[in-house]
Amino acid sequence: MRAHPAGPLHGNIQQPSAAGAPPSDLGALDPHVWPRSAERIDGELHLGGLPVTDLARTHGTPLFVLDEDDFRGRAADFASAFTDADVHYASKAFLCGQVARWIADDGLHLDACSGNELSLALAAGFPAGRIALHGNNKSLVELQLAVDAGIAHVVVDSFDEIDRLVPLAAARVAAGGTPVPLLIRATVGIEAHTHEFIATAHEDQKFGFSLATGDALTAAVRVIREPALHLAGLHSHIGSQIFDTAGFEAAAHRVVGLLGQVHQATGEVLDELNLGGGFGIAYLAEDDPVSPRDVAGKLRTVIAAECAQLGLPVPRLAVEPGRAIAGPGTVTLYEIGTIKPVRLGASGAPGTPLVRNYVSVDGGMSDNIRTALYDANYTCVLANRISDAPPALCRVVGKHCESGDILVRDLWLPSDVQPGDLLAVAATGAYCWSMASNYNYLLKPPVVAVRGGSAAEIIRRQTLSDVFALDAVLAGEAAPSPAPSQPAPEHPVGAQR
Numbered sequence: 001m002r003a004h005p006a007g008p009l010h011g012n013i014q015q016p017s018a019a020g021a022p023p024s025d026l027g028a029l030d031p032h033v034w035p036r037s038a039e040r041i042d043g044e045l046h047l048g049g050l051p052v053t054d055l056a057r058t059h060g061t062p063l064f065v066l067d068e069d070d071f072r073g074r075a076a077d078f079a080s081a082f083t084d085a086d087v088h089y090a091s092k093a094f095l096c097g098q099v100a101r102w103i104a105d106d107g108l109h110l111d112a113c114s115g116n117e118l119s120l121a122l123a124a125g126f127p128a129g130r131i132a133l134h135g136n137n138k139s140l141v142e143l144q145l146a147v148d149a150g151i152a153h154v155v156v157d158s159f160d161e162i163d164r165l166v167p168l169a170a171a172r173v174a175a176g177g178t179p180v181p182l183l184i185r186a187t188v189g190i191e192a193h194t195h196e197f198i199a200t201a202h203e204d205q206k207f208g209f210s211l212a213t214g215d216a217l218t219a220a221v222r223v224i225r226e227p228a229l230h231l232a233g234l235h236s237h238i239g240s241q242i243f244d245t246a247g248f249e250a251a252a253h254r255v256v257g258l259l260g261q262v263h264q265a266t267g268e269v270l271d272e273l274n275l276g277g278g279f280g281i282a283y284l285a286e287d288d289p290v291s292p293r294d295v296a297g298k299l300r301t302v303i304a305a306e307c308a309q310l311g312l313p314v315p316r317l318a319v320e321p322g323r324a325i326a327g328p329g330t331v332t333l334y335e336i337g338t339i340k341p342v343r344l345g346a347s348g349a350p351g352t353p354l355v356r357n358y359v360s361v362d363g364g365m366s367d368n369i370r371t372a373l374y375d376a377n378y379t380c381v382l383a384n385r386i387s388d389a390p391p392a393l394c395r396v397v398g399k400h401c402e403s404g405d406i407l408v409r410d411l412w413l414p415s416d417v418q419p420g421d422l423l424a425v426a427a428t429g430a431y432c433w434s435m436a437s438n439y440n441y442l443l444k445p446p447v448v449a450v451r452g453g454s455a456a457e458i459i460r461r462q463t464l465s466d467v468f469a470l471d472a473v474l475a476g477e478a479a480p481s482p483a484p485s486q487p488a489p490e491h492p493v494g495a496q497r
């Protein structure tokens with residue numbers, strides 16, 4: 001039988017449960033996974049000192065609740081582990097004006113992956129001299145913005161990009177400006193996965209200049225010979241959600257080797273080495289990420305040893321954590337709407353559950369695409385109350401017209417969860433709001449920062465009027481009020497079935 005071209009995630013394919021045995025306490029908040037301020041008071045989840053029912057009542061659901069102290073604390077952990085290096089927050093994980101200001105105030109650098117991320121950071125007042133711009137297909141307009149703003153580095157990704165940059169940089173120099181500082185992004189032939197890494201000679205992907213084919217060296221030599229460009233250093237990024245330092249160490253070994261080749265070919269000693277991001281976080285209790293301090297120590301040792309061997313001075317190191325800063329401190333709150341028990345078969349082997357409860361919530365793949373896109377695993381808890389009801393095998397799904405619209409594939413929830421209850425999904429701070437869409441015309445949820453008992457909406461809920469405003473026919477039309485997925489003023493949290 002031919003599979004649907006969109007792959008098995010698209011179809012109604014029931015996979016066996018990966019939920020394992022039910023945990024002894026279904027309401028437990030593993031400190032590994034939940035924001036630092038998460039606690040249960042009288043059974044109810046509190047974040048930043050606030051009960052989730054109050055947050056849901058005031059701001060509606062779905063709702064991203066961001067623990068400010070957690071976010072900034074993790075940024076500070078990286079900064080103190082890498083005191084002798086530059087820590088760049090990879091803003092693709094989650095960016096808004098407030099986050100740009102926190103990162104600026106806390107002294108970190110920032111990576112942008114598009115002209116618009118760059119514009120947002122600049123508009124928020126982020127110092128241009130601490131911004132790097134990434135991207136495999138930067139347009140002339142984006143490059144011009146970077147050159148005019150005077151950002152710290154353009155991370156060059158292709159020969160076409162060098163061609164595009166040369167006249168822009170020449171014009172800046174002709175007008176009395178400095179040469180444009182660049183890093184060359186090298187593809188070092190190492191692919192890191194969560195629990196392993198693969199070092200191969202081939203790099204079948206769109207980013208960077210291949211080290212194996214010599215393109216990275218050719219690009220470096222070309223940039224060094226352009227008077228209006230300044231090659232400040234090299235960059236490599238090997239993947240995301242990595243738990244093992246071996247991949248970073250192998251990448252460091254290879255990229256320092258390239259520093260040596262550049263020195264041999266041109267006599268230039270490059271000052272900077274950026275090893276990218278990708279530091280993993282705990283989505284589930286069993287995930288075991290490495291601490292920033294451990295990674296920093298290992299990288300320092302490898303780089304010092306490699307440089308000593310090549311007789312080169314140790315360059316300034318930079319890293320680009322995104323998920324590890326933004327991910328763990330945010331929780332998404334949803335309200336349960338529909339619960340549908342689905343029989344998984346006529347009979348089952350002993351111990352195999354026969355029923356899975358499809359617990360539908362008021363968001364889904366439009367606010368968290370990661371389960372559908374990457375098969376990501378999340379955990380969630382009943383948030384508005386504690387329950388001692390026996391465990392039921394559940395799948396938390398969204399309200400989109402798509403059977404792959406799954407938020408938490410397999411988990412145990414108390415069997416008495418009911419419509420109106422709140423669910424909290426952990427570790428949704430990275431690559432969830434930033435990847436949000438308006439699929440099925442669902443509206444993007446707000447983000448509320450909580451701290452010490454107060455809450456501030458740092459991104460407001462999108463309205464149907466916002467969406468109508470983009471539509472040639474509907475612009476100016478009044479949207480039905482209240483818009484379908486906006487909260488009613490009094491949110492029916494905990495309403496009975």
Ligand SMILES: Cc1ncc(COP(=O)(O)O)c(C=O)c1O
Nearest residue numbers: 090237240277278320321322323
């Ligand atoms: C170049 C670069 N740097 C940093 C990151 C951030 O990765 P993470 O959020 O996993 O730390 C990414 C993400 O893919 C990236 O492409």
